[in-house]
Amino acid sequence: MTFEVPQAELADLERRVRHALRTADDGALDVLGHGEITLVLRLRTATGSYACKRLPAFPDPARFDRYRACLDAYLHRLADRGLTVAPTEVWHTRGPGGSVVAYCVQRELPAARLCSRLLHTEDEVWAKTFFGRFLDLVCAAVDPAVGLDAQASNWVDTDGTLTYLDVTTPLLRDARGRERLDVRLFFTSLPWLLRTPVRLAMSKSIFDKFYAPRGVLLDFLGNLHKERLGALVPAFLDEANARLNTPLTAAEVAAYYREDARMWELIQRLRAADRFWHRKVRRRTYPFLLPPPVDR
Ligand SMILES: Nc1ncnc2c1ncn2[C@@H]1O[C@H](COP(=O)(O)OP(=O)(O)OP(=O)(O)O)[C@@H](O)[C@H]1O
Ligand SMILES: [Mg+2]
Secondary structure (H helix, E strand, O other): OOOOOOHHHHHHHHHHHHHHHHOOOOOOOOEEEEOOOOEEEEEEEOOEEEEEEEOOOEOOHHHHHHHHHHHHHHHHHHHHOOOEEOOEEEEEEEOHHHOEEEEEEEEOOOHHHEHHHHHHHOOHHHHHHHHHHHHHHHHHHOEOOEOOOOOHHHEEEEOOEEEEOOOOOOOEEOOOOOEOOOHHHHOOOOOHHHOOHHHHHHHHHHHHHHHOHHHHHHHHHHHHHHOOOHHHHHHHHHHHHOOOOOOOOHHHHHHHHHHHHHHHHHHHHHHHHHHHHHHHHOOOOOOOOOOOOOOO
């Protein structure tokens, strides 16, 4: 245990989340941040403030136990490779019909120290030293069995240390290159149209990029466009290419970002439609908290 998860307060947060989902009104939830898939909620308590990341519901305790083992293995592997990861605990409770509802919980870290923010607020000298440290970490951590989603918004820089935040989707592969994560479960929040077996098979290629430094860096650089930080790409490219056998080009980064943006836009539109279908047509609770639309 790295910290005590405030049990009663989390149970109360989950009650509020269920209420928000049931009433289709998440306006009263305290949102700390979001990624492409979901919202991160803030929980203020007497012992401090926490970042709470709700996972897709696990159909049974065995599926939940497997997730937990996978997350633990991932956290250990990253630590072994010298990465500082935000201490992460898992809290869970029973959901409807024997299911398990769980959250990854971290202490709230200062938003002003988020690297996607610092790349806007700090100067070029900071950006350069940041990128050098970042490259060292990515090159030490990533290989065909251990992946990283290294976007700038997944790191916090405090006291000269880069801390990695985004561990809810553990990127670990077995010796045969199969995802150890229950990918099918983590795709339940995608509309059924995207969940066909063919598309699940495609997920292999979607995940591939996270398991090689070149792919991780391509994704990082591409996402700078989303963060309106495209001006940094040329300087970062030179530094990144000094470490890569096959250099990246500015055109490849731009094309990658256009493709990635198109994919996420499509997913967001389909999910919004799916939510509408649940709520307005079938009159059922839509079970996921969706992030706001992103301006790409
Ligand atoms: N411990 C934390 N302290 C402060 N802010 C956080 C913390 N964890 C997450 N956040 C905020 O929430 C955002 C999203 O968090 P995170 O990257 O963990 O999830 P995600 O991107 O939604 O994951 P996924 O990409 O798997 O959907 C971060 O970019 C950051 O703004
Ligand atoms: Mg993230």
